[in-house]
Each structure stands twice: as C-alpha cells, then as structure tokens.
Amino acid sequence: MEQAKIDQSYDQYDSYGYLEDLLPKKLHQRDWGMSNYITLWMGAVHNIMSYMTVAGFFILGLNTKQVLLAVMLSAVIVSTFYVLNGYSASKYGLPFAMLLRDSFGVKGAIIPALCRGLVAGLVFFGTTTVVGAESLNVIFSRFIPNYMSLGGDFNILGLTVPTMISYAVLWTVTVLLFLGGMNVLSRFGNWSSPVVYVFIIGAAVWAINMAGGFGPILEYVPKKPNSSPLVFVACVSALVSNWAGPIVNMADFTQRAKSPRDVIIGLPLGFILSYVLFAITCVALIAGTEIAFGEPIFNIVHAIDKIENTFSVVVLILALNVGATAFVVFANLLPSGLQMTALFPKVFTVKKAGVLTAIVGTLILPWKLVSSASTLFYLYSFIGSIFGPIAGIMLSSFYIHRKRKLDLDNIYVPEGSHGEYKNGYNPIAMAVLGISFILPMSGAFLKSVPFLVKMNEFAFFSGLIVSFILYSILGRFSKPNN
Numbered sequence: 001m002e003q004a005k006i007d008q009s010y011d012q013y014d015s016y017g018y019l020e021d022l023l024p025k026k027l028h029q030r031d032w033g034m035s036n037y038i039t040l041w042m043g044a045v046h047n048i049m050s051y052m053t054v055a056g057f058f059i060l061g062l063n064t065k066q067v068l069l070a071v072m073l074s075a076v077i078v079s080t081f082y083v084l085n086g087y088s089a090s091k092y093g094l095p096f097a098m099l100l101r102d103s104f105g106v107k108g109a110i111i112p113a114l115c116r117g118l119v120a121g122l123v124f125f126g127t128t129t130v131v132g133a134e135s136l137n138v139i140f141s142r143f144i145p146n147y148m149s150l151g152g153d154f155n156i157l158g159l160t161v162p163t164m165i166s167y168a169v170l171w172t173v174t175v176l177l178f179l180g181g182m183n184v185l186s187r188f189g190n191w192s193s194p195v196v197y198v199f200i201i202g203a204a205v206w207a208i209n210m211a212g213g214f215g216p217i218l219e220y221v222p223k224k225p226n227s228s229p230l231v232f233v234a235c236v237s238a239l240v241s242n243w244a245g246p247i248v249n250m251a252d253f254t255q256r257a258k259s260p261r262d263v264i265i266g267l268p269l270g271f272i273l274s275y276v277l278f279a280i281t282c283v284a285l286i287a288g289t290e291i292a293f294g295e296p297i298f299n300i301v302h303a304i305d306k307i308e309n310t311f312s313v314v315v316l317i318l319a320l321n322v323g324a325t326a327f328v329v330f331a332n333l334l335p336s337g338l339q340m341t342a343l344f345p346k347v348f349t350v351k352k353a354g355v356l357t358a359i360v361g362t363l364i365l366p367w368k369l370v371s372s373a374s375t376l377f378y379l380y381s382f383i384g385s386i387f388g389p390i391a392g393i394m395l396s397s398f399y400i401h402r403k404r405k406l407d408l409d410n411i412y413v414p415e416g417s418h419g420e421y422k423n424g425y426n427p428i429a430m431a432v433l434g435i436s437f438i439l440p441m442s443g444a445f446l447k448s449v450p451f452l453v454k455m456n457e458f459a460f461f462s463g464l465i466v467s468f469i470l471y472s473i474l475g476r477f478s479k480p481n482n
Contacts, residue, residue: 002091002092003027003030003093005408006024006025006026006092006093006408007026007027009024009408009409009412010023010024010026012412013408013412016412016413016414016415017345017415018345018412019341019342019345021095021338021341021350022095022097022098022338022341022342022345023412024092024093024094024098024255024408024412025093025255025256026093029093029256030093030255030256030257030258031256031258032253032254032256032257032258032262033258033262033266034261034262034265034266035266036262036266037253037254037257037262037263037265037266037267037270038266038267038269038270038273039270040253040266040267040270040271040330041246041270041271041274042197042270042274043197043322043326044324044326044327044330044331045271045274045275045278046197046200046274046278046281046319046320047128047320047324047326047327048128048131048132048135048300048301048320048321048324049124049127049128049131049242049324049327049370050239050242050278051282051285051286051300051320052131052300052370052376053238053239053242053376053380054067054071054239054282054283054286055282055286055300056235056238056376056377057070057235058222058286058287058290059222060226060231060234060235061222061224061225061226061227061228061231062222062225062226062231062232062235063220063221063222063225064217064218064219064220064221064283064287065218066227066232067235067279067282067283068279068280068283069232070232070235070236070239071239071275071278071279071282072272072275072276072279073236074236074239074240074243074275075271075272075274075275075279076268076272077236077240078240078243078247078271079267079268079271079272080268081247081250081391082246082247082250082263082267082268082271083263083264083267083268084395084399085247085248085250085251085391085394085395086250086251086253086254086263086267087254087260087263087264087398087404088251088398088404088406089250089251089252089254089255089257090254090255090257090259090260090262090263091260091404092406092408093255093256094251094255094406094408094411095251095252095255095338095342096113096116096248096249096250096251096252096335096338096339097109097113097117097338097339097341097342097343098342098411098412099251099394099411100112100113100394101410101411101419102397102398102402102406102410102411103393103394103397103398103426103429104393104425104426104429104430104433105418105419105420105421105424105425105426105429106411106413106417106418106419106420106421106424107418107423107424107425108421108424108425108426108429108430110343111430111433112248112390112433113339113342113343114339114343115386115387115390116245116248116249116335116339116386116387116390117249117335117336117337117338117339117340117343117353117357119386121245121332121333121335121336121339121357121361122336122357122360122361122364123361123364123366123369123379123383124245124327124328124331124332124383125174125328125332125333125336125357125358125361125366126361126362126364126365126366126369127366127369127370127379128324128327128328128332129167129170129171129174129328129361129362129366130159130163130167130366130367130370131301131324131370132170132320132321132324132325133163133166133167133169133170134163134166134301135301135304135317135320135321136166136169136170136317136321137162137163137166138301138304138305138313138317139313139314139317139318140162140165140166141162142310142313142314147162148160148162150162150165157365158365158367158368159365159367163367167362170321170325171358171362173325174325174328174329174333174358175333175354175355175358177325177329178329178333178334178337178351178354178355178358179351179354179355197277198319199315199316199318199319200277200281200316200319200320201277201281202312202316203281203284203285203304203312203316204277204280204281204284204285206307206312207281207284207285207288207289207303208284208288210288210289210291210292211284211287211288211291211292212291214284216291217283217284217287217288217291218283220283220287220290220291230454230457233457233458233461234377234457234458237380237384237457237458237459237460237461238377238380238381238384240384240460240461241380241381241383241384241387241459241460242380244383244384244387244388244391244460245331245332245335245383245387246330246331247387247391248387248390248391248394249335249338249339252334252335252338285300285303285304286300286303289303289306292306293306300320301317304316304317304320332357333354333357333358334350334354336353336354336357337349337350337351337352337353337354337357338350338353339353340353340356340357341353378444380459380460381440381441381443381444381456381457381459382441382444382459383459383460384440384458384459384460384461384462384463385437385440385441385456385459385460385462385463386437386463387460387463388436388440388459388460388461388462388463388464388465388467389432389433389436389437389463389464389466389467390433390467391464391467392436392463392464392465392466392467392468392471393429393432393433393436393467393468393471395464395468396467396468396471396472396475397429397471397475400471400472400475401472401475401476407420421478426478427478428471428474428475428477428478429471429475429478431474432467432470432471432474433467435466435467435470436463436466436467436470437463439452439455439462439463439466440452440455440456440458440459440462440463440466441456441459442456443455443456443457443459444456
C-alpha cells in the first residue's frame, strides 16, 4: 500500500527538481533481495582498521575469551541497529539524506548529513587508505630491494616516500573503483567476498599452527591483564563505532530492498556469520603471533609480515585490502557523494563529491590518527559522539513519535518551502543533537570529571542513549509549521 502511494507521488516529487538518486525508489527499482543483504558486508568486515581495533583490545588487557565475546557482542549490536535504522527506508524507499528531513527538518538535515557524509567520510577514507598503504609497503619491499629506504629521511608532514607511493597507488585504485558506478561496485562486492574469505581462512590456519593449536590461543592472557567490565564495554563501544557510519546511513542500502523482511533477516544473518570468522581470525593472528614471537603487535600487517612465504603474504594483504576498499567505497565515498549531492545539487554530482572526499581526506593527514592504539580510540570516541546522537534521534522520531509512519509530502517539498517545521529546522532535534554530542565528547578534555570521561569511553552508546531519551521526551513539543 505504501509503495502504491510512492509510485503515485513520484512524478510530483520529480517535478520539484530532485535528482533521481534522491527520489523514493519505485517498485521496479527495489531489486535487493535477502542474498544481497547477507553478503553486503561479508568482505568489508575483514578490513585492516577492524583488525587494528581488536589488536587494541589485547593491548588494553583483555584476554582471548573476552576479545571473542566483545567482537561477537559488537556484531549483534551493530546488526540490530542496522535493522532498526534501516527499516524505515526499506518500507518507504527513501535515501538517508531525505530521511533525515523527517527528524531534523528540510534545512536542519544539512548538519547531520554533513557529519555523516563529509566529516566521517573524510576521516574513514583517509585513515583506512593510509593503513592499506602501509600494508602495500610490505608487498613492495618483498620485490623491490631497499624499497623502504627510498627517499632516505625525507618525509612530508610525517609521511615517508615509500608510504606516499603506496598511498597514491591505493588512492587511485579506490577512486577508480568508486567512479565505475553502482554496477561495478555490485560486481566488485560479489566477487570480493569469496576472495577475502579464502585467504582469511588460510591466515587463521597459519596462525593457529604457528601458535601450536587453538588451545594456547584460547588460553592466551596479555602481559598486563585487565578484567574491568568498563574496559570491556569501552572496547565493544569502539568496535561498534567502527561500523557506526553505516548504522546511521543504512537507509542508502535498505531503500532498494524488495521487502523489509529481506533486511530484517538478511542483515543480521550475514553480519553475525561474517563476524564469527572475523573473531576467530583476529584472535588467531594477533594472539598467535605474540605467542610465537613474544611481542604484542598493534598493526595486523606487522603480524602478516612475519610469514616467510612471500606468496602467502601478498595474497593475504591483497585480500585484506579488498575488504578495506569495499568498506571505503560503500561506507564512505558513496554516502559522502549522496549527502553532498543532496545538500548542493547544483554544485555536486555523486561522483564529484566522492572524489572531493578522497582529496580532502588526504589533506587532513590521516596517518596522524592511526599512529597508536590510543589515537585510534580517540578517533572512535569522536566518531561515536557524532553518530550515536544522530541515530538516537532518528530512531526516536520514527518509532516513538511517528509510530513507524512517514508523510513524504513533508519530506519532498518544492524549492523554497520549509516543509513541516518553521524555517526548515526542528529546533528540538537540533538542541538534542548538540547536547548529546557535547556530553560524551567533553569527556576527552575534562579529565577531572569521571562521569564525562566514562561517557567518552562509551561515546556511541552514550550519545545514542542520551539523544533517544531526550528526544523521546522533548520531541512532542516540536512546533510544526502547519
């Protein structure tokens, strides 16, 4: 019934001048079935940033069993939020940029759209690409004598010449893949997952054998163990924050669903099953290499570099980069392009905005953000402080105030119209967004306030819970324009 209304109103919304990417999907455009959602993140789960995050858990003192539990709990939480925040789009066929208008207003949606599409897109593109570049250094150094000595001590703002070259190679490949369009991306996603899994399983077997079996790995305890429940929760929050971007803009993927049922079953099934293998491989590689070589390894690439067989090193690093590239393209460049096009349709196309994201994502010096476990966790607290509040407000608006029903006439409005809210802004949503961001993020600076410090450590959860509660209470006082 909802789809029939959408199809009837499509031409009217189209006449307002919206780009095709921003219009609600017609029935024939809703072509993603359950299998698409099962395989959506299967390859991207195995990206180097995620492995580095889990390596940080061991550095913080978690043992193998705690790490396995933290990873699987993260998978359940992320997939649950995927379904909750993706349901509305699967029902109405709306992209994220337009769905934001329901919660924040026609103009107010600009701020959360910028946060998701631009800020986070820049950060995750740059950090993931530079980590991938460091992994390519390992490959090139196996074939080019003294590759890591190129340029001597010369560097630009901390980036060495070898890493510059590797970064440029990976940057170019990622951008070209993105420019290939959705058909190329879909084929890449379908083929990348099996490739990644073949080599990831091989790496897990190698690490388990090297450590003397899975028994020693399962019993592994770091040199400085930490059994604090708060540390455990902080680790879960960090890994959830790694996937918080897709949680927020899941509508960009679920808008093409044939039915909500495909999303409700497909997303959790695919993500949780993928994380089972991810969890096993993580602890095998990280704990296994420390057992074998007697040193903690934060960067998973350094663990892989311990493998003597060059062929195995090359294919494993390439497999991880396939996963990382899929993550960057699907979860960062594409959302950034969609959001910037929605905000400035006369200036950007999706492809132009995506390329701009890749350029600026380099200019922010992303290698500074992944130099250690502590800086990586600070990055996640920042991302969590942004995305948690946005997701909380969206969930409260749709499930509490809208009762799972949207009025698309208040979302698709003629140019110059402010829609449902006066001046185009929902002031309650904007205020809640600000409060919910400031509270957890302030803990990174106000170290003398233990409560705020803890909120910062659990930034995504803190922001989401605070915003959901506040908007559920205060959202009823929003003053519609009509």
